[in-house]
Amino acid sequence: MFTFVTLCITSLLFGSSYQQMEFQVCHLCVGSLQNGTAVGYFCASLSGRVEGRCCWRQQGERASIVGLDLSNCSLRHIEDLQEASTAVMIDLSSNPVINISDSVFQGFIELHYLRLPSTLQCPGGNASWEKVTSDGVVCLCEEQKDACHQDGNMSWNCPENSLCAPDGPGFTQCSCTGEYHGYKCLREGQFPTGLVFGILGSSTFLASALLWYTQRRKAKFT
Amino acid sequence: MSFSPPFENLPLQSNPSLPVRAEGHPLPLLETPVMSPPCCGFLSQYTHHHLVTFLLTFFSYVLLHASRKTFSNVKVSISAQWTPSVLNGSSPAYSPGQTWEENKLFEDSQEATLFLGALDTIFLFSYAIGLYVSGVIGDRLNLRYVLSFGLCGSAIVEFLFGTVTEWLHFYNIYFYCCLWVLNGLLQSAVWPCVVAVMGNWFGKSGRGFVFGLWSACASVGNILGAFLASSVLKYGYEYAFLVTSAVQFAGGVVVFFGLLSSPKEVGLSMTCESAMSPVQNDSDSHRPLISDEEYAQEEEGVMCDGGYYSVQRSDQDQDQAPELGDPPVAIGFFQAFCLPGVLPYSLAYACLKLVNYSFFFWLPFYLSSNFGWKEAQADRLSVWYDVGGIVGGTVQGLISDFLGKRAPVLAVSLLLAMGSLVGYSHSPDNQVINAVLLAVTGFFIGGPSNMISSAISADLGRQEVLRGSQEALATVTGIVDGTGSIGAAGGQYLVSLIESRLSWMPVFYFFITMTGVSLLFIGPMIISELRSVCQEMRTRVHQL
Numbered sequence: 001m002f003t004f005v006t007l008c009i010t011s012l013l014f015g016s017s018y019q020q021m022e023f024q025v026c027h028l029c030v031g032s033l034q035n036g037t038a039v040g041y042f043c044a045s046l047s048g049r050v051e052g053r054c055c056w057r058q059q060g061e062r063a064s065i066v067g068l069d070l071s072n073c074s075l076r077h078i079e080d081l082q083e084a085s086t087a088v089m090i091d092l093s094s095n096p097v098i099n100i101s102d103s104v105f106q107g108f109i110e111l112h113y114l115r116l117p118s119t120l121q122c123p124g125g126n127a128s129w130e131k132v133t134s135d136g137v138v139c140l141c142e143e144q145k146d147a148c149h150q151d152g153n154m155s156w157n158c159p160e161n162s163l164c165a166p167d168g169p170g171f172t173q174c175s176c177t178g179e180y181h182g183y184k185c186l187r188e189g190q191f192p193t194g195l196v197f198g199i200l201g202s203s204t205f206l207a208s209a210l211l212w213y214t215q216r217r218k219a220k221f222t
Numbered sequence: 223m224s225f226s227p228p229f230e231n232l233p234l235q236s237n238p239s240l241p242v243r244a245e246g247h248p249l250p251l252l253e254t255p256v257m258s259p260p261c262c263g264f265l266s267q268y269t270h271h272h273l274v275t276f277l278l279t280f281f282s283y284v285l286l287h288a289s290r291k292t293f294s295n296v297k298v299s300i301s302a303q304w305t306p307s308v309l310n311g312s313s314p315a316y317s318p319g320q321t322w323e324e325n326k327l328f329e330d331s332q333e334a335t336l337f338l339g340a341l342d343t344i345f346l347f348s349y350a351i352g353l354y355v356s357g358v359i360g361d362r363l364n365l366r367y368v369l370s371f372g373l374c375g376s377a378i379v380e381f382l383f384g385t386v387t388e389w390l391h392f393y394n395i396y397f398y399c400c401l402w403v404l405n406g407l408l409q410s411a412v413w414p415c416v417v418a419v420m421g422n423w424f425g426k427s428g429r430g431f432v433f434g435l436w437s438a439c440a441s442v443g444n445i446l447g448a449f450l451a452s453s454v455l456k457y458g459y460e461y462a463f464l465v466t467s468a469v470q471f472a473g474g475v476v477v478f479f480g481l482l483s484s485p486k487e488v489g490l491s492m493t494c495e496s497a498m499s500p501v502q503n504d505s506d507s508h509r510p511l512i513s514d515e516e517y518a519q520e521e522e523g524v525m526c527d528g529g530y531y532s533v534q535r536s537d538q539d540q541d542q543a544p545e546l547g548d549p550p551v552a553i554g555f556f557q558a559f560c561l562p563g564v565l566p567y568s569l570a571y572a573c574l575k576l577v578n579y580s581f582f583f584w585l586p587f588y589l590s591s592n593f594g595w596k597e598a599q600a601d602r603l604s605v606w607y608d609v610g611g612i613v614g615g616t617v618q619g620l621i622s623d624f625l626g627k628r629a630p631v632l633a634v635s636l637l638l639a640m641g642s643l644v645g646y647s648h649s650p651d652n653q654v655i656n657a658v659l660l661a662v663t664g665f666f667i668g669g670p671s672n673m674i675s676s677a678i679s680a681d682l683g684r685q686e687v688l689r690g691s692q693e694a695l696a697t698v699t700g701i702v703d704g705t706g707s708i709g710a711a712g713g714q715y716l717v718s719l720i721e722s723r724l725s726w727m728p729v730f731y732f733f734i735t736m737t738g739v740s741l742l743f744i745g746p747m748i749i750s751e752l753r754s755v756c757q758e759m760r761t762r763v764h765q766l
Contacts, residue, residue, distance in 0.1 A: 106317075159307060159316065173317040182458060184302055184322060191457040196465065204472040211480025215274055219487040 023065070025083040026052030029073035038115065039069040039091050054084065070095065071115070078104060089113040092120075093138045108168045114141040124170020147172045161185040271482060271490065275423045276432070278481050279416040280439045282373060285473045286412050287443025288450060289380055289466040294583060295451040295601060296384075299459040301334035304393060327393045337395065339718055341402050342583060346711030348403040350704045352410025354555070357700015360414045361552040361693045365483035369419075372411030373474030377467040379405045384463025413675075413703055418696040421680040422484035430628070433677035434619020441608035441668070444582070448601055553694040559701055561694065563682050566743045567674055568702045572709025573740035574636075574671045577733045579710035580717045581607055581667070585660075592726055593651050603657055610661035611668020618669040619677055627755060628678055629748040632670045636741045639666035640734050647730035667737070675703055 033050045034040045043055035048066055050056075055067030064086040070078075072094040084090070085107045093115045105111065105123040114122065115138055122141035126132045130143035148164035158164050158174035162185045167173035176185035304327040307316050316322035328334040360368050383401045387393060424432050447466065454462045482488055558564065585607060589600035614635070622631040642663045649656045679702045683695030713736075720729050 157310075159322070162321075167317055171317065174322065175318075176321070183320075183325060184307060186299060186302060187458040188456045191454070191461045191464075197468065200468055200472055204475055207476045208479040211274065211278075211476060215271065215480050215482050215488075218489075219482060 023054065023083045025068065025081055026054035026065075028053065028070055028075065033067070033069050037069055037071065037091065038113070039067040039089050042089050042113075043067050066110075080104070082107065084108075086110055091115040093117055102170065106168045106171045109144075109166050111169065112143050114169075115139070116141065122169065124168070128170040141169070144169045159184065161188075269490070271485070271488065272423055274480065275419060275482060276436060278477055279419050280436055280442075282369060282412060282473055282477055283416055283439040284443040284446055285373065285466075285470040286376070286409055287440050288447030289376070289470055290409075291444045291447025292451045292462050292466045293384075294586075295448055296455060296459040296462050297335070297338050299455060301328070301331045301338065303388070303459065304328050304334050305331055325393060327395070339714065341398065343711050343714050344399055345402050345406045346579075346707050346714065348406030349410045350707035350711060352407040353414065353700045353704030353707060355407075355700075356411040357414040357558075357697040357704070358552070358555055360411070360418055360696035360700070365415045365419055365696070366478065366481050368411050369415040369481070370474045370478035372408050372415070373477060374471050376405055376408040376412075377471035377474065379408060380463055380470070381467040385460045385467070388458070388460035410700075410704075414696040414700040417676060417679055417699040418683075419481070419483050420676075421683060421695045424680075426684075428623060429680060430619035430621075430623035430673070430677050431616065432619075433680060434616040434672060437615045437619075437672035437676040438612035440672075441612045444608045445605055448605065452598070452601070551693065553697055555697065555701075558694050558697040561682060561685060561698065563685075563747060564698055564701060566747060567678055567682065568705035570740040570743035571671070571674045571702055571706040573736040573743070574667065574674065575706035576709040576713030577667055577736050578611075578671045580713050580729075580733065581663075583714060584717055584721075588726060589656075593656075595653070599653070603653065603660065606657045606660040607664040607668070610664025610666075611672060613661075614665035614667075614669025615672030615676075617665075619673055622673065622677075625755075627751045628673065628681070629744055629751045630755070632673065632744060633741060633748045635666050635670050636737055639663065639670070640737050642666050643730060643734050643737065647727060670740075675699075675706065679703070 032052055033043060033055060035044065039055060040050075043050060043066070046055070046057055046066060048055040048057045049063075053069050053073075054065045055069075056063050057066045065084045066087060067089045068081070068084045068087045069091045071091045075092075075095045075097060078092065078095075078097055078100050081090075081104055087108065088110050090108075090111060090113070095117055097117060098119060100116075100120055100123070102123045105114075116122070118134055118136055118139045120139060122129050122132050122139065124144075124147070128145050128147060129141045130145060131140075132142070133140045144166075146166045147170055148166060158172075161176060161178075161180040162174040163177050164172050165175050174185075176182075179189045181187055304325055306324070306326055306329075307322040308330070309315060328337065356368070356372070379401055383398065383405065387397070420433065420436060450466055450469075451462045454465050581604075585604040586600040589595050589603060595603075618631050618635055622628040625631065642659070642665075646659045646663050649659050679699040680695060682702070683698035716732065717729055720732055
C-alpha cells in the first residue's frame with residue numbers, strides 16, 4: 001500500500017515536468033552534451049536544458065528535443081531515432097555506421113543541420129538538402145528542402161481534400177485540408193448530433209402522443 | 223358465450239357517413255369523415271382513422287425503402303473506407319498510413335464492389351424467405367406488434383451494420399453478412415403487415431386507386447433515402463446509417479402507439495360497401511376483381527369483400543359471418559399457395575420485380591459507366607424512374623377500378639413496357655431525353671409491379687373462395703412478394719454476370735424477355751377476364 005502510494009506520487013511528480021525520463025535516445029551512449037560541439041553551442045544559444053545527449057527546450061507546457069549529439073558513440077546500427085523527431089540539429093559523426101535507412105529520418109520536419117560520417121549519404125539524397133558538404137570525415141547536410149516543391153518536379157500529387165506537407169528529408173505526407181478529417185480525408189465537418197436527435201426525439205414523442213390520443217385511446221384491448 | 227356489443231343491433235345503414243361507436247351514440251364531431259361533400263360518395267366512407275392508417279402504413283414502408291436506398295447510395299463511400307488508397311503507377315504509398323493505407327479489408331474497389339453486390343443478393347434472398355414466413359405470422363399475431371417489431375429491429379441492425387462497426391473500426395466480412403441476413407428477415411415483416419392493414423381498412427371499392435396511390439410508398443422511400451443520404455454523407459457514411467436507422471426506429475415507435483390494425487379495434491364494423499358508397503350499386507362490386515366466372519354466381523347479400531376482419535380470433539367475429547358461425551382462421555401456407563390466381567401472379571411478379579429492382583440497383587451505375595455522368599447526377603436522374611412508377615401505379619389502379627378488371631390493364635401496360643425498354647436502350651447521350659424515357663419506362667413497368675404487389679395481392683387475399691372463414695391476406699401478400707424477391711435476387715446476380723461478360727445491350731434484352739415472360743404467366747387470367755368482359759357486354763346489350 002505504501003509503495004503503491006509512493007509510486008503514484010513519484011510518477012505524478014515526474015510525469016508533469018519530467019516527461020523525458022523515458023526517452024532512451026538521449027542515453028544511447030554514455031556522457032552528456034559537450035559545450036564545444038556544434039550541438040552544444042546551438043543548445044547554449046537557445047538556453048536549452050541538457051540531459052544526456054539531448055538538448056531540451058521548454059515551450060510553454062511542453063518540452064521537446066531540439067538537439068541530439070550521438071557523435072563518437074561507437075554505434076554500429078542506428079535504427080530508431082523517432083523520439084527525437086523534433087530535433088533541429090543532429091550529430092551522428094564519428095560512428096562506425098555502414099549504412100542507415102532513409103526512413104529513420106521520416107517525420108523529422110524541423111531538421112536543418114545533420115552531421116553524418118562520410119560513409120553515409122544525406123537522407124533523401126543530395127537533392128533534398130540545400131547544401132551538402134563533405135570533408136572526407138564528416139558529411140554535413142544543411143537546410144532541408146520542402147519535398148513537396150522540388151525544383152523541376154511538379155508538386156507532389158495528393159488525393160482529394162488533402163495537401164502535400166513535408167515529412168522529413170525527401171519525405172512528404174498528405175494531410176487533410178480545412179474541415180476534412182478521417183480516413184482518406186473523406187469526412188467533412190462535425191455531425192450536429194444534438195440538433196438532429198433533439199428534433200427527432202421531440203417529434204416522435206409528440207406524434208406518438210397525438211396519435212395515441214386520437215386513434216388508440218378507445219381501442220379494445222386485443 | 224360471445225359478448226355482443228350493443229351497437230350491433232342498430233341499423234348500420236342509417237347514417238353511412240358517421241361511424242357508430244360501441245356506446246350506440248353517433249361520434250362527436252371529432253370523428254366526422256375527413257372529406258364529405260355530397261358529390262364525393264366515394265370518399266365519404268372514409269374517416270380520419272382511414273387517413274391516419276393510410277399515412278402510417280405508407281410511411282412505415284417509406285422508411286424501410288429509404289434505409290435500403292441509403293445503403294445503395296453510400297456504396298462508394300463504404301468501399302473507399304474498406305480499401306487502401308489507389309496509387310497511380312509506381313509512386314510510393316501515401317503517408318501517414320493511418321489516413322491512407324490502414325484499412326485493408328479489400329485490396330481494391332473492385333473486390334469491395336463485388337462484396338457489396340453479394341450483400342445485396344444475400345439481403346434479397348433472406349428477405350424473400352422472411353416474406354414467406356412473415357406473411358404466415360402476420361395472419362396469426364397482432365399486426366401492429368409484428369410491424370413495430372420489424373421496423374425497430376431492422377433499425378437496430380442497420381445501426382450496428384453501418385454506425386457501430388465504423389465507430390469501433392471493426393470491419394469483418396462475416397459480421398456484415400450475418401447482420402444483413404438478419405436485416406432481411408426483420409424487414410420482411412413489414413410489407414405483408416402493411417398490406418394486410420390496408421386491406422382491413424380499405425375494401426373493394428376504390429381499392430385499385432387507393433392501393434395505387436399507396437404503393438407509391440416504395441418510390442417515395444427511394445427519393446427520401448436518396449435525399450437523406452446525400453445530405454448527411456459528407457459527415458461520413460456512418461452518419462447516413464445513423465440518421466436513417468434512428469428515423470426508422472422512431473417510425474416503429476409511432477406505429478406502435480398510433481396504428482389501428484383493423485376497424486374492429488375501434489368498433490367500426492362494416493357491412494358491404496354498397497351501403498357506404500351509393501355510386502357503386504350494381505352487383506359488380508360484390509365480385510372480387512379477379513374472379514373466375516364460376517365465382518361470379520355468388521350473390522350473398524352479407525358476404526361482400528368489404529367485410530372488415532380483424533386478425534385475432536375474437537368472439538365478435540361471429541357477427542361478421544353469421545351463416546358460418548366460425549371465427550376467421552388463418553390460412554395454411556400451402557392452402558394459400560393453391561388459391562386461384564396466387565401462383566401465376568407470383569411468378570409474373572418474380573419477373574417484374576427482377577426488372578424493377580435491377581433498375582433500382584443498377585441504374586446509377588449504368589448511367590455513370592455508359593454515359594460517363596457523375597454519380598450525383600446519375601442518382602438524381604434515377605429518381606425519374608420512381609416518379610414514373612408512382613404515376614403509373616396510381617393511374618393504372620384507377621383505370622382498373624373503372625373497368626372492374628385488372629389483368630387487361632396489366633397486359634397493355636406490359637406490352638408497352640417492352641416497347642419503352644427498347645426505346646430506352648437506344649437512349650441518346652442527353653440528360654433530358656434520358657429522363658423522359660426513364661419516366662415512361664417507369665410508368666409502364668412500375669405500374670403493373672405496384673399493382674400486383676398491393677391491390678392484386680389484396681384481391682387474392684380476400685377472394686370469395688375464402689368465404690370469410692379464412693384469414694389469408696398477409697399470407698398471400700407474403701407469397702407474392704416472396705416469390706418476387708427471389709426473382710429479384712436472382713436477377714441481381716444475372717445482371718452483373720451478363721454485364722461483365724457481354725455489355726449493357728444484352729442486359730436490356732434480358733429485361734425485355736423477362737417482361738414478356740411475366741406477360742405469359744398472367745395470360746390465362748387475361749383471357750378469362752377478357753371473356754367475362756365480353757360476356758358482360760353481351761348481356762348488357764341484350765338487356766337494352
